[in-house]
Amino acid sequence: MGRVSSDSKNTDESSGRKKSDGPNSPDPRDVVDGRDFADILMGSGRMDPESSLPLPGEDHTVKSPAEASRDSIFLEDDPAMQEPDDQSAVLQSDENTGPGDELRDRAEVIGTSARWAAGWSLRFLVIAAALWVLGFALSGLWSGILPVILAIIVCTVLWPVVRLLRKGHLPNALAVLLTIILFFAVIGGIIAAIMPSVSKQIPQLVDSGAKGVEQIQEWVAGPPLNLQSDQIDNMIDQATNWVQDQTDQITQTAITGVSAVTSAAITLFVMLVLIFFFLKDGEKFLPMVRRITGRRVGWHLTEVLTRCWNTLGGFIRTQAIVSFIDAFFIGLGLWILDVPLWPALAIITFFGGFIPIVGAFTAGALAVLIALVANGFTTALIVLGIVLLVQQLEGNVLQPVLQSKAMKMHAVIVLLSVTVGGGLFGIIGAFLAVPVAAMITEVFRYIGDLTDLATGEKHSADITFATSAGKQTGAQREQAAQRWQDWKKSLTSDESGEPKPFSRFLAPLLPDDKDDKDGKDDKPSDDSASKPS
Incomplete structure (x- = not known):
């Protein structure tokens, strides 16, 4: 425990103003006569760790040899109770705790974590219920949506x-x-x-x-x-x-x-x-949406729908190229080996390629089976080798180069999408799973971009927008975030940067964005400035 000197307790003599409490100090409103709420319930006094242990450098009462010998029996094996050899440990302890820091009660820490977990659990339950209702509605309207x-x-x-x-x-x-x-x-x-x-x-x-x-x-x-x-x-x-x-x-x-x-x-x-x-008439759709929903919502929808359209078009065109390459080489191998129905197998391979992972595997297994029945075990092994070679070419060369740029989705998400879509809606669901997942991912990516602009983690110039409406929306979101930061600073500090008298009461309501280091007005906090170097 670090030493707390008398000149650094609650008043800074050089500035004449009250210093801010440490980050772990309790709210003064929760303290009653030096005791917090947990102490009152337990009927115990408030423990002061600073006064319970002797601090290095203080004048201690001279003990008799018998008392000193008795105390040494209990303290010599306890490193935490021994006095440090040098002052480096004292400085390190002071740097970690800071003046005015106090230990937080375990009940307070556990209660805060429990409230956080309960709040997010409730949010996830609401989202899951909404998704269930949406799925139920889509299943009833599937014949019109398909x-x-x-x-x-x-x-x-x-x-x-x-x-x-x-x-x-x-x-x-x-x-x-x-x-x-x-x-x-x-x-x-x-x-x-x-x-x-x-x-x-x-x-x-x-x-x-x-x-x-x-x-x-x-x-x-x-x-x-x-x-x-x-x-x-x-x-x-x-x-x-x-x-x-x-x-x-x-x-x-x-x-x-x-x-x-x-x-x-x-x-x-x-x-x-x-x-x-x-x-x-597809080009008239977005202007009609903007007229119906209004300018603000219409700009968001214009950007999101354009991104989804570009992602969907990129997926279809890229997957067509990959599927054509697979069908060409597998069909060529089947033709050389004189496997029956090789044109039909090549076409099945092409359309199966639009169902990532599962479609190519099914088409390859069908080709091996027909080769086994028609030409024997040796030809089937050769066909299996050709299919595996083409699949390795697709997975290690074509997919990373082409599909990663078109969809920017991990292979695990693709596999789960195909599995869920096929289980719910059969072959059509497996075929539509990846495009739908790609569009949903694009929606969440746009929400993430707006969140980054609102928090100041990114600027509008750092984000690639698909439309001019998206650029204007991003610029407005960035300007709104900057106005919020300026208004927050005006409430808590004056023009010279000094905190106002009531800033400590607004701090819990307007927390500082300590991770934002891009602003020219960012300054180190009082706690970091008061710590020893």
Whole structure:
């Protein structure tokens, strides 16, 4: 415990004003006759550590040899009770505690932490409840929300083509119509190109599958399994009976499939209509939002929606490049190895690439399975090596270089998004999970930028805004933060920087931003100035 000299207790003789208490000293309003609230409840006096221990350098009462010998028995093994050898420990203790510091009660510390934890727990519960209500509402409106989301994703792909045709002085509606026709013509041409080979090779694949089953039977009959033919036939009969038992479920699935096809056709039609109007009148959407919500909210929405649009477009275009590279090299390897259905497998690999991690794995496993059934174990191993090599190229070269710039999302967030989206909404959910997660991340990133401006941790020049409205909003937020700092300083200090008499009562309400070292008016606190060097 550091020494407290008489000239530094509560009054600074050089300045004639009362010094500020230490950071851990209790509020004077909580002290009654030298005792705090906990002391009154416990019926005990207030402990003063400064007066309970002898301080180095003080004049002590001369003790008799017997008393000194008795005290030394209890103190010689206690380093905390011994007097330091030099004054460096005293200075270090003074530097750590500071004049006027007192020990805080444990109940006060624990109570403050408990209140903080309870407050944030309540906030998280409210957020979780709001998310649950939002998810429940979205599940009920999913049939109407899905065409909108799909239309927006397709628009991010077609918008560069529409903009290019507009530069060629084509009318707006004609440019959009030609773009949509070209898009579906490309998709229809790809399907028409692969259908003959698929219809021709499927019977061959079925025959190869039957031969593969016979090879598996021969393999399990040999070492190390050494299964008897009766056991193999019994296993086949059990599988056949299981399929027959599932006839009702298969029929129900077929009926559900018919309804799913009908729903898919309706969704496709609505999506086409939305694509046309989004591409034709999409530029009028943000001004309409600003007129409805007002200037202040409209500027925020303009910046956020523009950021989400840029992020979504970057993800789709980047993922298309990555998926095309995967499909090209895997399809080339399958063609060289003469694996059946290689064009269809290449296309499945391309579209599977839009479901990060899971889609590429599923497409690669399907290619290995078909190679195993049609060409044998050796070809399947080679296909597995090609798939793994392409996946390593994607994961170590393409994804870090391209996707990290487009989304700025960690792989763990991507994997969790795909898992949650697929579990809730199936294949469509897995496909839409990463774009939705990227847009949500962009919203939180914008909120973080505004928070940095409000706290003074960043300036508007340090943030890249997507729109002029965002730049104006950032400048206004920075100016508001500066006005708040100036107003706070005017309440607690005068023009010369000296604290006002009532500043100590405003300090808990207006805490200083000690982490902000960018301002030219930042000055060291009184406590740091009074500490020994």
